Amino acid sequence: MLDLNTTYTEKFVASGELAAYAEAHAHVLARCQAGEERYADSQGWLEVDEWAGPAVLDRTERLAAELRAIADTFVIIGVGGSNNSARAVIKALRPNGARIVYAGNTLSAHELNGVLAELEGHDVVIDCIAKNFETLEPGSSFRLLRQYLVGRYGKEEAARRIVCTGTIGSSLEELCRAEGYTFVPFATNVGGRYTALTEVHLLPLAVAGADIRALAAGAKRMQEQLRKTDGLENSAWRYACLRNILWDRGYRVELLGFFEPRFRWFSKWWEQLYAESEGKDGKGIFPAALECSEEMHSLGQYAQDGTHQLFETFIDLMEPGAGDSLVLGGTDVADAFGYLDGKDFWDINKASFNATRAAHAEVLPVLTLEIDRIDEERFGMLFYWFAFACYASGSLLGVNPFDQPGVETYKRLMFEALGK
Template sequence: MQLDITRIKPAEIPFAFDQDEQLDSRSGCIGRLQGDFGAGREFHAEWFDHQTQFKTHDFGVELNKVVHALRAKGGCGLLADRHQMAAFCARHPETALGTGYAARSVIEALADGTGPQIVYVGNTLSANAMNRMLRQLEGKRFAVDCIAKNFETLEPGASFRVLRRELAARYAPAEAAVRIICTGTEGSSLEELCTAERYTFLPFLLNVGGRYTAMTYVGLLPMAVAGIDIRTLVRGAAEMEQTLRTGVPEDNLALRYAVLRNLYYQRGYKLELLASFEPQFRWFYKWWVQLFAESEGKDGKGLFPVTAEYSEELHAVGQYIQDGAPLMFETFLDVEVRQDSLVVMPDGKADHFATTSTARISTTSTRRPSRPPSRPTARSCPA
């Protein structure tokens, strides 16, 4: 059997993931094939029925032919083993969707400063920024965690070369090699470099998309180094996943958020503004922008994601948000359990403050506007 492998179309994306029964019935999805390479050279497949009435004998025969063709080394060979799939992904960068903000958003929000300092590089080609980074490392011991799924992006490649040179100037070859950890695709040029130079190499998990690698060692390793309690973090993420998968739709925060976004989009709004009164979310904003822009900005469609860090930017763009062109709706990100508290105490001077907390001032600012807002506001999932 000859197979022509092409890039997935936007309309076909729902078929690539497990769905609920309602979506299955609407899309006509018959079932899902799950593969596992085991130790790397094996292949185990399991079929999950979604609509048994459509799984005929002819369908089963055809499916087996497709799987065998994908596994045959004389044919496509895509599923021959984990190395073959990794090599395919390396040759086709469109199969690897990466994200650079997941770990940083958690570290900047939660790290208490007692762990090692994390210096972020690989996101710019600016000579000024890279030289400032090198000056920041002067007189300090450091190690490098290079995360590059296909190692074909300019920024991480250039930064990694600069840092390797810096390590080589400070340490003997064996010591420099110990201080380098790389995470990438098996079969990529990054793995070849690690093998030749004896760097530690961690493979990307092929069953986890780039947008979701925050809960793998891609994101967890730098978080742990920064002092984040990753066990508690992963446990909380697992609990939320379980809640979203098993709860009733009416109480599903993610589903409600998605419905609201789509309703506003259908009503003609082109921008979504994510705002919060917590500077700790500064890098979460960037992650949020990347996730929505990469996922939805296709085929001339999608909401344009923008962010605002209140209360500073409330004084800068608040006027436009309230009385400017009706382009956007606002989503506020609230914090239910805060890390810190601060009470504004009276000092005997004449001002408009009573004894209150900064948290209450922020909450009042979002829920009691001075005049009726001209923009719809969507309450987001509490953090």
């Protein structure tokens, strides 16, 4: 179950106004549901089966089993869209597979030395994920870790332990053929931040022991719902419409709030998706995460009493699952917390969420994305739901949701400084 609760936005956006806006822009929803020829090179994710169908899942699971047979540690070499989705699921669910180490997302010598230290005493496989094999962070980490493997195992054995996920016909594929590395094709018509349901992330997830079939099934379930449901019954469309109405009214920041830390790395994926998709042409709502209770006395204070330029979208976990119950014992000393005697931390945390949402809703619009539990299927639903909503929201905003021209500016200057 995944639903959008907009009760706490109605004092800011009347239901009639939302309905009128959605109706006036119904053609945008229809375009997004059908897909558009002008974005054909970026919309492979719209059809889940194209890159996460039965044949792909079979192939991915076979390769994952082969890699787990020779290694207990799998290094994901990738930055942003090349590691965020898998990381979100792995960090939240902690599946019982190979240990995952992350690289290719920093140029810090200190951090990279730490990565090398994490590999000692373990059998290692690395996966360099690079769509065009030009981005500096994964490229430099790949060289570092490739040389580490050769020094440790020898060239022939190291080749068995190197996987590359890249574009067919790219220099990375040529390198794999020349050196005998395993090559996995990067989805040809999906941009990095939309690749959650492709082999870019399915392989690391399978190696980590996650259920990639459940992930794909959840996404497909959401696809069928969002591409067939019209009007405000379509929850992702409702979210996109509300975001753009609030943008038109001067709201410039969206906080993705959550009281369950297992959404911490998911929020990083969400930040990239919306920042890179909508932040262009002098437009775009700034996406930021609010992790509660950790940040209640920082960003929570700002949300309550600061400049009213922001709105919030909370992710609310509706039902406790395994490990979600912990009852606090009765008072053992006079600690002034006797009112907590016998209470479950699930209920304490839920009371904190409800109080925070009610308090913030007095001064700013608050949306709530309600989800019944956290598992692979729900993550598949979340990835597809937010991706589709981002496509619709960016289209309403009048930007291309699939390009990223601003990223190229810093790359050009950096490469000039390094003598490329």
